Amino acid sequence: MPRPARFTRSEVIASALQLADEQGLAAVTMSAVAARLGVTPMALYAHVDSKEHLLDLLVEAVLCELPETDDLPDGWSQLEILARELRGTAGRHPAVFPLLLQRPAVAGGSLRLRARIRDALHACGVPVDAADRGERLVSTIALGFLASETSGRFAEVPPEQRDADFELLLELVRQGLPVLHRRSSRR
Amino acid sequence: MPRPARFTRSEVIASALQLADEQGLAAVTMSAVAARLGVTPMALYAHVDSKEHLLDLLVEAVLCELPETDDLPDGWSQLEILARELRGTAGRHPAVFPLLLQRPAVAGGSLRLRARIRDALHACGVPVDAADRGERLVSTIALGFLASETSGRFAEVPPEQRDADFELLLELVRQGLPVLHRRSSRR
DNA sequence: ACCTGAACACCGTTCAAGT
DNA sequence: ACCTGAACACCGTTCAAGT
Secondary structure, eight states: OOOOOOHHHHHHHHHHHHHHHHHHHHGGGGHHHHHHHTSSSGGGGTTOOHHHHHHHHHHHHHHHHHHOOOOSHHHHHHHHHHHHHHHHHHHOTTTTTTGGSSSSSSHHHHHHHHHHHHHHHHHHTGGGGGGHEEEEEHHHHHHHHHHHHHHHTTTTTTHHHHHOOOOOOOOHHHHGGGGGSSSSOOO | OOOOSSSSSSHHHHHHHHHHHHHOOGGOOOHHHHHHSSOOOGGGGGGGGOHHHHHHHHHHHHHHTSSOOOOOOSSSHHHHHHHHHHHHHHHOOOTTGGGGGOOOOOSHHHHHHHHHHHHHHHTOOOOOOGHHHHHHHHHHHHHHHHHHHHTTTTTTOOHHHHHHHHHHHHHHHHGGGGGGOOOOOOO
């Protein structure tokens, strides 16, 4: 008869995430993850399709950490909060974050985040037919900055200056947002 | 007496770049690069420190492809041209481009690009003490978009829509640029 | 159904040896 | 100085076998 599994997929993900946080993405090895669970590498394949699949699950796990924000009055506040939360998450999982840029955002956590950005943009007065495009642009700007920050491109820039950079980036987006208010597709 | 080398560092870089362009970054293997030169993998180490070093050289090679633009009247035109050239380069070397986000831009090609962006910003009226920060923000936005485009995050978005996204991103930056005109460090 | 042990086809890199 | 051959310590993954 079927024996109960000795460990779950969630435990696999948790182990991989700890490994990534502590020693970087290169340390996330099927062997290392298995060792952390006291198990053979091949045992992982009962819970996970492949290493690529595991990395996808890692991205999902990180995105699901984003707290649900209670509804704020204006749309810009929502967008700002979202950006700061995302930056906090990036700081907690710097090794995993760059992966966000490398795969299409189609799983649950990604879709939820995208929907929240679209809602916030809509509350900013962006017309619905420009919401998708607006979401892509805003998230691209955010991910570009956070990936730069977490994966070494800003390594030489002192932290307090990166904080100021982030504030100015928010301000730049706020100033540029009216672009989305005009009719978006002119054909 | 010292024999002439059978191949040069440039040839190593060229082979690696071809491999990356044709079959993706995963195909850039010391063995594969060596095979393309008709040589043993270990022969590469006479011209290159390590694979990591080779990847750095690859990034440099791609950045050095950027054509020198003749000086245009206004700063914004310079910035726009630069962005379009960068996008062209990204399209030609989609596999290498994401690496740009992952390492600090300190080599020759990167520094030259950064200087050109700073000059263009200055020509846009950005004060000198905000030029560094402005360069970081503008290049972050550009790299964020181009990395997204070349490494799969926009995989589902049809090309003509990505073109329109890019135009709107330029417009958003143009609208937001005045943020840099104000005194940048208020302490 | 879940896990193991052995095996396969790869990696990047070192080292001593050849010329 | 440049390149080779053999070897090392790793990868991710398969497969047949155990329970």
